[in-house]
Amino acid sequence: MAFGPYLLLATLEGLVSAAVLALTALGLSLVFGVMRVVNVAHGEFFMLGAVLAWAVSTAFAGHPSIGFTAALLVAPLVVAGAALLSERLVLRRLNYDPEATIVATIGILYIIQQLALTFYGADARPVQAPFNVRIQLPWFGYSGYKLFVIVAAIALMLATWFLLTRTKIGLIMRATQYDRETAQAFGIPVDRVYAGVFAFGAMLAAIAAVLVVPTQQAHYLMGRDPLLLSFIVVIIGGLGSLRGTLIAALLIGLSDGIISVFFSPTLAKMLATGLVAMVLVFRPQGLFGATAR
Amino acid sequence: MTGNLTSGPRIWLLHLAVIALLLAANFLLPEYHRGVFSRVLVLATFAMGYNVLFGYTGLLSLGHAMFFAAGLYGAGLPLFHLGWGVPLSFASGIVAGGVLAGAVGVLALRTAGVAFMIVTMMFAQVFFLATLYFTTWTRGEEGLVLQPHMRQVDIAGVTLSLTDPSTRYLIALTLFSSVLLITLRLARAPLGRTLVAIRENEERVRMLGYDVYRSKLAAVMLSGLFCASAGAAYGLLFGYVGSGFASIQYSILPLLWVLLGGAATTLGPLIGTLFMFYVIDYTSSITSAYLLLVGVALILLILFFPKGLLGTVREKWLPWLP
Numbered sequence: 335m336a337f338g339p340y341l342l343l344a345t346l347e348g349l350v351s352a353a354v355l356a357l358t359a360l361g362l363s364l365v366f367g368v369m370r371v372v373n374v375a376h377g378e379f380f381m382l383g384a385v386l387a388w389a390v391s392t393a394f395a396g397h398p399s400i401g402f403t404a405a406l407l408v409a410p411l412v413v414a415g416a417a418l419l420s421e422r423l424v425l426r427r428l429n430y431d432p433e434a435t436i437v438a439t440i441g442i443l444y445i446i447q448q449l450a451l452t453f454y455g456a457d458a459r460p461v462q463a464p465f466n467v468r469i470q471l472p473w474f475g476y477s478g479y480k481l482f483v484i485v486a487a488i489a490l491m492l493a494t495w496f497l498l499t500r501t502k503i504g505l506i507m508r509a510t511q512y513d514r515e516t517a518q519a520f521g522i523p524v525d526r527v528y529a530g531v532f533a534f535g536a537m538l539a540a541i542a543a544v545l546v547v548p549t550q551q552a553h554y555l556m557g558r559d560p561l562l563l564s565f566i567v568v569i570i571g572g573l574g575s576l577r578g579t580l581i582a583a584l585l586i587g588l589s590d591g592i593i594s595v596f597f598s599p600t601l602a603k604m605l606a607t608g609l610v611a612m613v614l615v616f617r618p619q620g621l622f623g624a625t626a627r
Numbered sequence: 628m629t630g631n632l633t634s635g636p637r638i639w640l641l642h643l644a645v646i647a648l649l650l651a652a653n654f655l656l657p658e659y660h661r662g663v664f665s666r667v668l669v670l671a672t673f674a675m676g677y678n679v680l681f682g683y684t685g686l687l688s689l690g691h692a693m694f695f696a697a698g699l700y701g702a703g704l705p706l707f708h709l710g711w712g713v714p715l716s717f718a719s720g721i722v723a724g725g726v727l728a729g730a731v732g733v734l735a736l737r738t739a740g741v742a743f744m745i746v747t748m749m750f751a752q753v754f755f756l757a758t759l760y761f762t763t764w765t766r767g768e769e770g771l772v773l774q775p776h777m778r779q780v781d782i783a784g785v786t787l788s789l790t791d792p793s794t795r796y797l798i799a800l801t802l803f804s805s806v807l808l809i810t811l812r813l814a815r816a817p818l819g820r821t822l823v824a825i826r827e828n829e830e831r832v833r834m835l836g837y838d839v840y841r842s843k844l845a846a847v848m849l850s851g852l853f854c855a856s857a858g859a860a861y862g863l864l865f866g867y868v869g870s871g872f873a874s875i876q877y878s879i880l881p882l883l884w885v886l887l888g889g890a891a892t893t894l895g896p897l898i899g900t901l902f903m904f905y906v907i908d909y910t911s912s913i914t915s916a917y918l919l920l921v922g923v924a925l926i927l928l929i930l931f932f933p934k935g936l937l938g939t940v941r942e943k944w945l946p947w948l949p
Contacts, residue, residue, distance in 0.1 A: 444922030
């Protein structure tokens with residue numbers, strides 16, 4: 335192939351990973367922004383979403399779209415339930431202390447990972463895409479499903495943005511984020527807001543996973559890369575900033591797609607991680623974050 | 628504090644007794660358990676290094692695998708590829724760890740709290756990926772096996788083989804005891820006191836005129852050196868150098884050991900490591916799901932037992948424990 339088609343393909347692949355990454359990172363960013371909790375188990379919620387998508391979609395016979403739709407409905411809800419449970423049982427008892435919650439979420443990470451290995455197994459298993467359409471581009475045909483993933487991710491992010499900025503729920507969330515004590519003094523049930531945000535964040539990761547799993551395969555270790563990349567996105571975008579997260583996801587997703595087409599993926603990850611660590615060292619408010627609060 | 632004057636000899640006696648007990652274990656333990664103890668002693672050294680930073684200074688790092696692995700590779704690579712002797716390789720492992728700790732410390736100490744945890748984790752991830760990327764020399768996850776003939780030391784005409792269980796145990800014990808006594812000395816020295824003060828209230832220490840940054844950097848360097856010495860010894864004694872030791876899991880394990888044994892206690896890391904090693908050893912004979920156990924242990928510890936075993940003992944019964 336010549337350079338042009340190659341670049342177009344890399345860009346499309348990059349857009350798909352950017353879309354999925356943006357959703358996943360949005361969940362992490364919300365949890366960090368509102369609760370000041372770094373959820374190390376976020377990648378495992380992603381993995382759990384993908385594994386559940388496999389379990390649900392194989393339970394349905396007939397056209398793959400039935401199973402997929404069921405998975406898209408069931409998996410995120412189950413994951414949100416699991417997140418809610420861990421929030422109530424563990425994080426709340428720690429009073430959301432930033433350092434203690436990191437240790438605790440590492441524990442949750444290991445538990446989910448081991449449970450997935452025990453009950454799901456070490457194999458990577460495919461999930462069928464709900465439809466199989468090829469869209470003809472100038473040089474090659476491209477999977478219609480992947481384009482659907484991009485559109486769906488955009489729609490979901492718009493919905494989240496609407497929820498955060500135009501509804502009462504969003505107002506309550508932002509108030510809690512801005513000042514926990516004052517919010518509580520004004521009668522906002524901070525405790526329930528935290529539970530809701532944590533579940534919602536995990537749900538976003540699970541939705542992203544269900545969307546992406548037909549293009550990959552479900553595997554019990556698949557949560558590692560999304561976790562690392564989401565961290566990178568959230569840091570670059572500025573901790574807790576929604577717009578920054580989106581821009582950074584686009585940047586990282588695209589460059590990850592393009593770099594790993596042209597260079598060794600290990601080297602790409604190495605450079606990206608090192609650079610991001612440097613960003614955190616020298617510009618802790620992120621590249622797009624305005625001021626550190 | 629006047630209490631320390633009277634408890635001074637008692638503390639030294641306790642630690643010397645522990646070392647004597649471990650020395651006796653070399654001759655009393657059955658073969659299998661002696662092997663386990665050799666490993667535990669080296670890993671406990673790793674945990675003690677972690678404890679200097681986490682326990683005493685209050686800096687929670689999620690990247691200490693890189694210091695352990697720096698020692699491991701710093702010793703293993705020259706031994707394997709350049710044929711350096713065991714003592715020289717061991718020294719180069721420690722130097723590698725010290726250099727890395729200095730560089731990481733200078734950068735990471737610009738951040739604090741959660742950012743410090745993430746930055747250290749990311750640096751460790753870069754190190755881990757590097758061990759995979761330079762697979763020509765490191766052989767990645769498969770790792771390097773250091774052959775027995777490389778692991779021999781000639782001292783005054785006597786050939787010591789590091790494959791001999793007793794030699795191995797005694798070397799591990801020597802390393803462990805040295806680091807234990809240094810930590811004990813540190814905990815009672817002005818620097819150790821300053822570190823604890825920084826942990827309790829950094830602003831106030833700064834206001835009193837101490838150079839907080841320099842003390843913290845010293846803590847990172849010391850911690851890195853201890854961990855690297857453990858890594859170098861681990862590679863040389865057990866003959867395997869692989870990238871698994873640089874993975875995130877080996878950053879979490881020392882945290883778990885120190886939390887379990889008791890942060891900021893000198894003997895806590897040994898107790899935590901020993902306990903966890905046997906728990907995993909025992910459960911892995913029943914089930915392969917030992918990670919589940921690690922996860923549950925982490926959560927239960929942080930929820931109900933944040934001071935760890937020795938920390939609780941100190942709080943309740945023996946306030947003089949260092």
